[in-house]
Each structure stands twice: as structure tokens, then as C-alpha cells.
Amino acid sequence: MSNLKYAAAPLALGVALISTPSFAQDVAPAAEAADAIVVTGSRIARPDLTGTNPVAVVSAEEFKLAGAINVEQVINTLPQVLPGTTSFSNNPGNGAVTLNLRGIGSTRTLVLVNGRRWMFYDTNQIVDLNTIPQFLISGVDVVTGGTSAVYGSDAVSGVVNFRLRELEGIEAGTTYSLTDKGDGARYSANIAIGSSLGDGRGNVTMFANYTRRKPIFQGARTFSATAAGDGCIVPGSTNSVTEIGTPYPSGITVSTCGTRGGQVGFVPQGSATGPIGTFGSGTSTYIFNPTGGGSRVFNDPGDLYNFAPANYLQLPQERYLLGAYGSYEVTDGIEFYSELSFVNNRVAAELAPTPTGVSAPLLIASPYFDAGTRALLTANDAAEALSAGTRGDGYAQTSVSYRFLSAGSRNSEQTRQAFRLLGGFRGDITDNLKFDMFYSYARTSNTQIQQGNVSSSRYVNALTVEFVPGSTTDLRCRDASARAAGCVPINVFGSGLASAEAVKYVRVQSTNLEQSELTNAVASVSGSLFNLGMGADDVAFAFGGEYRKMASRYIPDEFLASGDVLGFNAGKPTSGSYDVKEIFGELNVPVLEDQFIHRLGLNAAARYSDYSLSAVGGSWTYSGGIDIAPIEDVTFRAQYSRAVRAPNVQDLFAGNSTGFPAATDPCSDRGTAASRTDALRAFCLAAGVPAATVFTRAVQPNAQIQADFGGSPTVEEETSDTFTAGIVFRPSFVPRLNITADYFNISVDNTIGVLAGGVSSALSLCYNTIQDLNNPICSVFVGMRNPANGALGQTSGGKNPQFRSANVGNLETSGVDVQVDYSLPVMDGNLGFFYLGTWLDTYRNTPISSIPERENIVEGTHGQPKYRHNVRVTYSQGPALFSVRWRYEDGTQDSRIQNVFNGTQRIGTDPALLPKPYVGSTNYIDLSAGFDVNENFSLNAGVNNLFNAQPRILGSAAEQANTLPSFYDVLGRDYFISARFKF
Template sequence: MKTNKLTSAVRLAIGAGAVTATMPVAQLATAQEQMIEEVVITGSRIRRPDLEAVSPYTTVDAEEFQLSGTINVEQKLNELPQTLPAFGPSSNNPGDGTARVDLRGLGSSRTLVLVNGRRWIPATQTGVVDLNSIPGTLIKRVDVVTGGASAVYGSDALAGVVNFEMIDDFEGAQITGLYDITDEGDAEKYNMDITMGGNFADGRGNAVVYASYSKREALFQGDRSFSDVALVESGDRLVPGGSSGVPGTRIFGGPAVPGAGFDLGTFGPNGEALPWIEPDSRFNYAPDNFLQLPQERYLVSSFAHYDVNEHVRTYGEFAYSYNKVPQELAPTPAFTTVEINPNSAFLSADAQAALNGAVNEDGESLLNDDGNYVAFIGRRMVENGSRQSIDVRDAFRVLVGVDGDINDNWSYDAYYSLSNLDNSNALNNDVSASRFIQAVATNDAGTACQDPSGGCVPLNIFGAGNISQEAIDFVNIGATNITSIEQEVIQASVFGDLFTLPTAEYPVSVVLGYEHRRDESSFRPDTFLASGDVLGFNAGEPTIGSYKATEFFGEVSVPLLQGAPLAEDLTLWGAARTSDYSNLDDRVNSFATAINYAPIESVKFRLGYQEAVRAPNVSELFGGNANGFPGADDPCSAGGFQPGVTNSDLCVATGVAASQVGNFTQANSQIEGRFGGNPDLTEETSNTYTAGVVWQPTDSLDITIDYYDIEIEDAISVLGGSVTNVLDLCYNVIQNAGSAFCQAVNRRADGNVDFVNVLNANIGTIETSGVDFNVYYSTDFGFGIGGNGSTLDISLNGTYLDEYDVTPVAELSDRVDVCAGNFGNTCGNPLPEILVNTRATLRTGAWTFSGLLRYIGETDDDQIENAGATDLVVPTIDDEYYLDLTVSYAFEQGLTLSFGGLNVLDTEPTALGDSQQQANTFPETYSLFGPRYFLSASYTF
């Protein structure tokens, strides 16, 4: 039977490129009549059921979440080949309690998240949406558009759009619950939802109310064998390592201990002098860190609409979310410069002798005028307890709108929305830097501080467990920081048909619209945090800013030819947007065009070009200075020095002793970076080319292949792209002490890097290209449980990543970081060349059996391709397979039970050393917990 245009469009929206397409082909004819009023082509605002997608896209339907036993929607989205895992349930350090989605690995701030086609609540000053605030049970489907969509949806859509279509016409009541636990009996998850809705006013209106409660229990890195020890690279193997901030106190560059044959490196429990032994002396911080962050979440949502008359429909939305996510880190590592009384009773005789006898190369005493020894130390404050960072986000959103038909050809839509979020961040068990320094300098007896002001209590840091509770009470501090975010959106649009060309069957369609958006936010840090008087958490300064955007946009779809020989359909599509941002000097413009050509009904070609822009957000523009600790390599150290490449003289000129260049051991694998906003940022632009083919050889088989090529110019990032890049550019590439990159590097007296200033900047380019391939097959069988036949659906969704290159400095076009197929301190999360998801679902009678097989291709340490490294301990992360299985049964009384197992093959991540993110791996990319099992129930009445 020949399918008509609407059926073809519906089939594409459901099948082609879909992760799961749950509607059997046999039902399409019925679906045509049910869906005609709700089909909205993703990637365009034009409401034409005959217009097929103009950009590569993927659809995830509600059943995929049910089959996966997913409480948090980011976990399912992060499995898509088109996304790079962002912050999620295992993002402890770094992390901020949010859950995000990152299309094409281009960054969460370049991915626009919408709900029902409209902007959702921003959760950070970067404008990123916390997916925790989206009610999972109400999701009808998720449409993912990749390849740039700024012309259609706005600035943030440079990488693409993730749109959550919600159920807004529910009738009846539904209660759902889920319990999830690992095979080791830990890391539980609980979820309970209730949805109620119904029609009113003789069917002219409908209202839906939804409430949800979720809880996720904590799991520590110490609870799994692959993460219970912080691993480092030593020689040709991974060995237990950790931090140089130790409970016994590390003293850097300590003096020789008389008659002992070693330099003072750390202290025993009675203050005795001990040597520093690599890596045995290091502190294992891993067990104190979360592997799964605990969470408690409440959601309340409502949707309503009412047909006033045949031309006017009013609608409204309300959402409230409360989300509490703690992070927990090992006790504060106090890295700071202190004055030590060499005659202190806290020290043993050999330690006193070493400090009193400390001299420089000229034989001069190193004691200062007060008779104290000045040292840079690392002290792990285990007596103070683990550091806690507790994020609580309260958010609400209200939206009111009106839409309807003007006449048979024209319709309109207008709405106003207001979103507000307050984020309270409590920091517990930090240490005051000033009080710590004050309390270390004591009298000879150790009974009083040399500076007794403020009630100072002597602090005995010489040996593990020696700090008194009174001293802890003196140095312990907490902080409460408040972030407030408000977004206001006004949008109005009209859409309709103009005329029909003589060669076409369908009219030319247009959309014209206006949007005004106001974004305002503030970050108000605690006094201690703002002053920088903290040792355990990243210092931060206030961030206050706002901007407004006024935009006009339009789209046009021009059917050029239909029903002709070798031209079943030929349609030209275009979109444009002009934006006036209050924080930019000039207007910015985006436009897009695409041509869809179907020589025959079963084959369609699509070719597109989009020029997109992204204006800097509040955080990027106005963010106060803050520090962080990314993994980085010091080129002047033994581990980072490259003979014949690294400039030794420059190392000496910037603070490394000549004898130590290429010889000293980097104190920590993490190096402090100081980050902050830049009000002089300009917009970044992107050019995206797409080319694809859609082939439907039969009614039961859809195949799509899409090529994409994206280039971002003037990309907004940190100076040089990363701390590692700045160090590399300074010492290995530019090699000029006066360059901005060398000026950003600050070293301590012992030669180690103290910190690197990497404020926001418009850097060079980011280029990525690849191919998406999707297959959907569905077939019916005449046999099955209950004698009613059965249906088998198979979907495959994959991506081949051909290129992901970053040019951190526009003027140095030959300096390119190659990241496709790589991972590490330069490229970050693994970017496999091949990612594939395959799901097979069999429905027979009341039973559903489903399996999902995920494949993540192998990746190499980015030092191999970008720095020529040949002696890495773990050069490659192996490819991984994950298998999830689910079975469900639908009772006649409205009850459905599902049972599933995730990662049933018990696939464990490859253990990493220096080139990891956290927990000896990349925890949002790879499954960490072993097999998980879930039981869910849904009762509708």
C-alpha cells in the first residue's frame, strides 16, 4: 500500500534515527489521525506534518525511560552517541549537584534545553538547565536536534537542542514507583510519582497535576575495589598514590637531618623527622569521596489548557523543584606557607636539629628574624573531618500563553514565562588559612601561639592525630553561599501558508516571531570564601550581572516540486534570527538553510548549512575569580619535561632551580587554576554543514545516515583552553617569558607551580565532524503468548567521530589539540570514534522483553597524539560493552510491573592513573557500580 505524506512524516519522527520506536508499523494509519494535531517537526517551528526533518535528530520516547528503570533523565541522555557525558550522579569533584546534557561534546552551555519547545529553568549562571528539575514520568518523548539551531531557537542552541515533550492531556490517575539496588546491596535509589488529570468544561479544557519524590543513597569510592585507592603512574605500572598533603605534614624542600642521610620530608606521630618516599608517603584520599552522590528531590508540576472558542486556546504551566545533592571530599589539604618554631616541644630532637641547622647554599641560616623556619607545607586535616559541599536548589517556573487559529491558513502563539532559582551552597569543615598560619607558630613549650590574638590555640601539625579539638575549633570554618537566578521570556509568533507554486502540491509556509529575554543572576559568597581565607574549598568572588536580548526570527518552507518523475518532493527551507544583546556592541545574526530532495518516495536526501552564534552568558562575562584544581602536567618537572622541546632557560627564569629542571617530582597531579569572567568577551560563531539520506525500503525498515561538520570560531573558553595547555604553550611552544601564557604561571619557592591564571577568553577554534547512522526495523509475528501475535522492534543508533580538533590560540593555527579517539588532561572526557546503542524489544500478549546493548569504542591518552608520549602506563582505555535487560507484564487491571538488570555483564572501567577525571576513571562515561537491578510498578485508574 502506498503511504501518504503524513504517514511518511510520522514514521520518520518515530522510527528514523530513533533510539526506540515503540509504535508498530501496523498502527501508523491509526496514528495518522491521532497525531495530526500534535506533530511538530523537530528543528523547525513550522507546523507542517508533510515537512520532514531539516536537521539530524534522535528521538527517545517515554518507554525507553521505563525500560531502563531511569529516575534521572540525564543518565539516559548521556548514553546517546550524540552526547558526551556531563555532570551527573557520580560528579563529586568536579561537580556542583546538577545533571546536564552536552551535545557533540561541545559543552553544556552550547546545548539548549527546552520543555514543550520553550525555555526551562536555568540552574547555574552559565544558563545550564539542571535535568533533575524535569519530571521524568511526564515525558512523552525527547527530541534531540544536533548541528546548530540558533536561527530557530536562539543563541544557546549552537550545538543543538534537547526538547522534552510532556504529557499535558492526561485523564485519570497514575501511581508509579521504582526501587533500584546494586548486586552488592548498596547505592539504592527510590522513586514515587503520582499523576492526576482530567477534562473539564465538556472537554474544552484539561488539567494535569504531577508530584514526585526521589531519593538516592550515597556510595563511597572506598566501597569498590577499582576506586578505593587513588592510583598514580610509577615506572611502568599503576601504584597506590594520592596527595602530598598528608596527616603527618609534608614539608617541601626540607633541610637535611643531621646524621640521618635524608632530608626532612614529613613527621612521625611524636614529631620525629622522617624522609619523603614516593609514592608510599602520599595520602590516599579516595575512600572519603562519593562514587554515587546522595540526592533528595521533590517535584511538583501542572499543565492546563482551555479552549475559549474556536480561535482562542489559553494554556498554563507551573513547575516547582527542590533538589538537595551533597558532595563529600577528603579532609582539607592545607597547602600554605607557615612559620615553624624550630624549638617547639611538638618536634623531636632530630627534627629540631634539622630546622635549627637549615642553611642556604652560602651557608647562611634560613631562620628568619623571629627565629622561625619558613616552610611550604602540605597538611591533611583529618582531625577536622571530611569536607562537605551541600547544594540545595529551590526553583519554580510559571508560564501563561494563548494560541489559536486566525483563519484556515494562519495561526498564532504567544506566551510569557518567569523562572526563578535559589541555590544555597553550604560548605562544612573547611580551614581558615589565616588562623591556621597563626596557630602553627607557637612558643617553645607549645602552650601558646606567638600571636595570641583572637583566642588562638596552638596547632600541632607535626604528626598524624596530634591536633587538639580546641585547635580544630579555632581553625574550623564553614560557609554558606547563595546564588539567585531569574529568567523572563516573552515570545509571540504567527505561522501560516502564503501561496502554492504551480509545480507543488503544498503551499509556501512561514513563521514570523518576536522574543524578548531577560537573564539576571547573582552569586553572593560567604565572607570567608570571598576573602580567599580558605584552604579546603575553592575561593570565589561575587558575581552579579544581567543582560537582555531582543530578537526577531523567521522561517520559510518552499515546496518547489512534488509528484514529478524523479522528484517526488523537492523542498527548500530557510530560517533567520537577528538578536540585539544589551552586553554586545552590535546585533548578531544567525541563519540556516536546507534542501530536502526525494527522487522517489522511499529515498530522501537532505543538505543543510547553518551559521549560528552564541553570546557570552552571565558567568562568562561577570564571574568573580575562583580557583579549581584540574589535572595538569608541569613541563619543567620530571614527568612533564620533553628534552629538545621544553625550554630549560625559561623554566629557570620563571622560578625553577637550574639543577631541578626536568628532575623534580611535581607535588600533585592537580595544579591550581584561577578562573573568572571577562566583560570584554565577544560572541562565538559556528558554521555547520550537514548532509544526509533517509531510506525506507519497506514499511518496516527505516535507515538514516547523516554527516555533520561543525566549526566554532572565537570559542569562549579559559585562556589557552586549559591549565595544561597554558603550561605547554608557555614552555614548549611560544617560549617567551613576556607572553600572556607565561605571565599566567606563578611558581612557589620550591619550583612547583603555585597557580595558573586562566580567565575566560575568546580562544581559537573547535572543529568536529562525523557520521550518525540509525536503523529501525519492526516486524509482526503470527504467534505469541496468549495467541495474539507479537511484534519485534530493533533500533540501532550510532555515531562515527571523524574529527574533534581544538586550536587554543587563533594565531597559532599549527598548534592543534587532536581529541577524536582520545582522552586526558587536554581533551577531557573520552571521545570514542565509535559509539553504538542497539535495543531489541519483543511484545507478546501482556509481556514485553527488551535488551539494550551499548558499545563504547576504545580511546587513547591524548599525550600520545598531541605530545608524542610513548611510555605511558595506561595508553588506552579498552572498548566496553554494556548489556541491560528488562521484562515487564501489563495486568488487565491497569497495573504494569517491570524488572530489569543494568550492566548484567558486570563490565568494569579501565583503571587510570594521572590522566583520569576522578575515581581512577571517567565516572559519567563508564558504568561504575557493577550490575544493578530495579523493580518498577505503574498503576493507572
């Protein structure tokens, strides 16, 4: 849910911004005759800090006031940022923390450290923010809009640059955080040593950090302790607690909230030619008693399995960071600089025990069953197809569902080791020409160990049993080769009945490996050219070339690679690389200053990129801007940028993997009754759905539909256009007041994604809008349906639809950012006020460019809020500082209110038919205080979410834990204390 901005540029020598002030930073008059510096978003050094790109700056003080031990704790609270994966991303999640600027994707946000590309961690070429040393940050620059002309691919939504500070002496610090429930402890300890070299000719900074975060399970919080779905509430609670629906209705199905206690559920199957009576319809699920034997139809809410308590709410983490950076003037005017970083980061995820669903021939005479169950299975056996000699063979082919409590929870431990080294030279060519060249190499290796998986083939072998020759009670696995491999019959027909030997046989541990590499070399020349003679600075330029090579590979375990796994998603090996050669140039033209107007300036940039990818080839990116100040107090600015994102290794070379996305098959009974038209029925029949099952639960027995996903080497680059326009107001009659307002409009065309935007989108488009089996969007489902009941996906007896990477549609977002910064002396101290807010005008994600646009579609169902802000008020006097922050998230609504179509006509959805049509606003209040005990020792303490505001509960629209844990505060009231020593 959201985004943000502030407009500012870093000020020389620690002075506040000229165009806009920094986050939580006092404002001082601009330094006169400041040295030329490089502002994020350009390679041209300039003595003035006015720029046409809106730039926001987060100061180092903000991390201290928030008690942050990781970068995400500050960055993800900015109104410009919609959190990606975070420390609360358990499922889905991969142990990384990603940055999603403007809510248009982490792959479209370029992350820099000290103005240079940082290392990425996976085949999607995304930066893990866990690898950045938070305690050494001097500031963070957030530039809105495409900057590919300056930095190359991926800078679509903008660029975020983390600036690290140089040290002189020894600095050590520690931070400890704990929730008011006494759990989720986080602590971090770091030390850094900095020193000047060679009589001031250089400086080196070395650092080390250890961070530890303890887990919190979903069962530790009321809002997440019970898995809630639409139409059900937390048992024993009131509707006001969960804000979801009404008590369990009669006829609730197993797909609503799972199955309780680990009992088996089974659905007898029909014949290959059509449904047979009660069994073939697939609407009756039978469930075994906990102790085994007797069975009955599943229709009791008490049968629901509550999987929530076994899932992490906050993931555990252990991290080691080591590194050094520095520079040295090797000769007059020539400086060598270098950076070295190493990180070892271990993050675990934990899910409830594996839910399994397979089809297996069950021995009707098995001692695992009582007479009533045998009668059900015998009737099903008699109704089976006459072919293959299956009729009357004593076996009933049956779908079996079981929650493997006896195998323990599913655990996934991500151990990520990464290093990056960089070396370069910079210096003077002449008095007004400078050069800069560097080479960097980074590699990230990730080892993922998964436990709690179940082998599908072994499980079927263990279910398919026969009597030991000469016995009518003892069983063995029916397949001789499986017996030779250690197969043991498994009794899953009741809780806790499976033997330890049988569980050991079916349970598998998988180890998956991933490695990513980035090679980057850049050389540039910059300086001044001439002066236009109208009082302004010289015309300045930058020109250079760049080379990048990106390589990644993913090596899954043999069980995941073969698809023979239940518990975690299967995946195929992925491997690939490509490179790009580029030339770029920038021009900054100060036209006039202090003439008939105060200032007028222009800028332009362009880059040509030659990719080794045949589908991309060569591409141009460019930008141009203007800033004009009629008087000194007011500046108007505008910028246009064309940017690109080249496909990454995952887009291009991803091996085929199996996923289980949530989707609604329009041919089932899961859609709205109003959508079940005669035209849709006819199309469902033509698509292979039997007449007897159209618009029934048999077509889609589960809320998820199994499908296969993979990359495509024919994917082309994305292109984006960004326009920003704003005003900077610094009234001379109100000293220290800075106000900025900027409009942004970002549109991305040819967006890379899965075909038709995914399974859910494709089903809706094909069956509700297109209704043409020859259309590419519909053809993906042709031949994929189970002929007996029309269901899609292997788990339901059909085949998996194939979804590959493709250029699928477009994105657009627009809005206004406002920032106000003011400080004034009060009672021998200083009172500072900072406001940063974003109003979102438009957010559209159109998965296919030829269909009606869908507004406000993001993760889950609910759209981004229209308005967000951060407000901080700080008072400092002498060695003491007190601060309060107000974070506000506006309410939003279920996007289905707008995004339901009948053909091309928007018909929407009546809010009364939705379980959670509207989500209210949320307010967070944070307090902090600091005290400098002496010049060597300082203390900080505070509480975040002072009033313990609870996250919004979203039911089936939730990402996990019944909410959006990466967006809302799920910890509750949270305390921190930190100390810093300087020597």
C-alpha cells in the same frame, strides 16, 4: 568520551516516524491526512514529517525499559551525548545533572520543555536535568546542529526538547533500584492527575514526585577503593586489576597518591636569593611518625594516604517535584495555556579530609619536636636570609603539609529550589494564519553548605607559637590579636595529636548562595502563503519576535570570598545580567510532489539579535536546507546552519576565584626528558627560574598549580557552522523497515574559555612553542615565579597566574550517525529491532587558533571513542514484553600519543612511555520485561549491566574514582522493578 544520533521526527497521533523511527518504538504505517503539527527545530506546523534536520526521538517506553528515575539514565547513554555532570560527579560536581550534546559543551546545548526554554540553575546558564519530570515525558527530540535561527543563542551543538504528555484520569507509579552488592538504593514515587475541562475545551495535568538516592562510597568498589596514580597500583592486587603501571618504584613522591595516616610533611625553605643546600632544593620531604616526634625523609609507599574511600562514588539525592500544566479554549479559536513547576533538590558531595599546605615559622624548641627534628629545623634557620632579623630567632620558616583527619571529611550539600511559571495564548487569526504568544519567568536559588574547610590564616596562627611566659613547656599562639580571637596552638606533627579546641579554632563552615533568573517572552505568527501549483503543499512561514533577560549572582561565604580557605576552592562574588531583543522568520517551500520526482522541498530561517552587551551588539543567525525524494522509498536531505552562543554571566562577570588545576611546568622535571632542550633551559632562566633548579622538582613540587580565574566583559559571542547531509531509506518492498544515515560537521569559532585554554595549555604553548615573554600567553606567567626556586602559585611560594575569560580558539567535530528500525509479526506477537550508532571522524579542540590543532582533547587525557552504539531488541505478545539492550563503547587512546609538539612540529609520545596508552572497548547488556496485569496495573523489572562490566581505570588521566564515572558504568550489575497504576 562521546556522541550520538538518530534521525527522526515525532509522528502524529502516536504513529511511528516517517523520516526515522523513534527509539524503542514499534513502527506503523504513516497516518493519512494527518493534522499539521510542529516538529522540533521549526515553528512552522506542517502535515508532512519530512525535514532536512536530522532529528532523533527517544520514546517514553525507553525510560520505562531502563528503569529510569532521572532523565540522565537514558539521555546519557545516547551515542550523541558525552555526559556532563551526573549523579556520579563528586569532585568536580555541584549536585546538578547537565547535558553535553556532541561533546562540545553543556553551555552549547539548548534544552527545551514542550518547545520552550527551560530554567537554568547557575551563572553558566545551564539546565539541571533533575528539574524535568521524567515520568511524564512522552518523548525526547534530539536535533543535531545549530538551530539559533529558530531558538536563539546556545543552540550550537543542537537542541534537546522534552515533550510532556497530557493525562486523563489518575496515574501513580513507583520505581526501586538496587545494585547486586545491595547498596546504592534508588526509589521514586509519583502521582499525576489529568482531566478534560469544559466539555473538551481544555485539559489540565497536575503532578507530584518524590525521589531518593542513597550514596555509595568509592571504598565499596574494588576499582575505586584505592587512589591510583601513574606508576603505582592498588596494594595487594595484581596489575591486571588496576591496569595501571607497575608496583611502587623507589623514590616515589608525595604527589603521586597523597600521604597516609594524616602525618605532617614539611619541606624547609631556602633564602629569598636562591636555594641553600639540601633544604632550599625542595626535593626532600620529611614526614613525622604517626605518634609525633621523630621525623624521616618521605620515601616509603607505606606513607601514602588513601583518600579514595572517603569520597562518594554515587551521590545521595532527595528531590521533590510539583507542577501543573494545561490549556483552555477561552473562546472559539483562542486558547490559553499555562505551565507551573517547582522543584526542591538536595544533593550532597563528600571528599576526604582537607589536605593543607602552608608556610609558617615553626618554634624550633617546641615540645612537639624531638632532638633530630630540632636539628633539621635549626640548620634551616641558620640558612635563612639575613634580612628582617630572622636569622637565629629560634624559628624556621617551613612549608607544612597536613591531612586534617581530625576535622572530618569535607562535605558540600547543595540545596536547589527552583520554580518556573508560564502563561500564553494561541489561536487562529484567519483560516490559514495562527498566532502564539507567551511569557515565562523562572528563578533558581541554590544554597551550598560546606563543612570541613580550614581557615588558612587561623591555621598559620595556630602553628606560630611561643612559650607561655615563665614556662618552658606550655605554648600559646604568638600573635596577641589571634589569642584574643580564640587561637589555640595546634599539634599536627603526628596523627591524632591536634586537640579538639585547636581543630575547632581552625575549622570553618561556609555557606554560599547562588540565584539565577530567566525572563522570556515570545510572539509569533505562522501560516500558509500560496501554492506553487506542482502538487505540493502550500508555502508556509513563521515570523515573530523574542525578548530574553538572563541574570545570575553568586554570593560566597566570607572565607571563600577572601581566599582564606583550605579544602574547597576560593571564589569571588559574581553578579550580572543582560538582555536581548530578537526578530526571526522561517520559510518552508514545498516545491513539488508526485511529478517527475516524488518530492522536492526547501526551507530557510533567519534571526537578528540585538544584545545589550557592547562586546556582542547585533548578530545574525541563519539556516537553509533541502530535501529531495527521487522516488517515494528514498529521501536525500541536507542542511546548513549558522548559530551563535552569547557569553553567559560567568563568562562576563565572574569574580576572581582560585583553582588548582593539574598542569606540568616545562621548567620542572615533570615533563619528558626529550623536551628539556637547551633552548627551553635558556627560556626558563629568562622567565625567572634559578639556574640551580631548572628541570628539578623544586620548580613544581605539586602536580597542581594554583591560579586565579575570572570573567571579562570584553568577551565576544561564539559562532558556529553546521552542515548535515543524509539519506532516509524506507523500502516499500520491506514494510516497517526504516534506515537513516546522516553526516554531521560542526565547527565552532571564537570559542569562549580561559586564556590560552587554561594553565596546562598555556604553559605548554608558552614554553614549548612560543618562547617569547612579550606574547600575551607568556606574559601571564611573568613575575609569578618564586625567586628562590622558580615555582608558580602561592602554594609553592610564587604568585597566582591570572586567567580570564577570552575568545580562545575553535572546536570541530564530524561523523556519521546511522539508525535502523524494523519490526515484524512473530508468533502472534511483534518483534522489534532498533540500532543507533555513531562513527566519529573528527574531534578537534584547538585552544588557540594560531597554534597546531590538538585532536581528541576532552576531560582527562583520553579522547572520544571512534564508534558507539545502542541496539535494542524487543518482543511483545499480548500483555507481556521482553527486551534486551546492547550498549557498546569503542576503545580509545591517550591523546598524548598525538598531541605533543616541538614548536609547530608534531612529535607525539611513544605509547611505551605512557601508563595507559590504550583503553579497550566496553560492552553492556541490559535486560527488561514488562507485564500488563490488567488495564489498570502494569509491572516492569530488569537488570542493567547484566555481566557486571567494570569501568576502565585511567590513573592520572581519570576524572575521579580512577576512571570517568560519568561515562563508564560504575554501579556494576543493577536491578530495578517498577509498578504503574491507572484509574
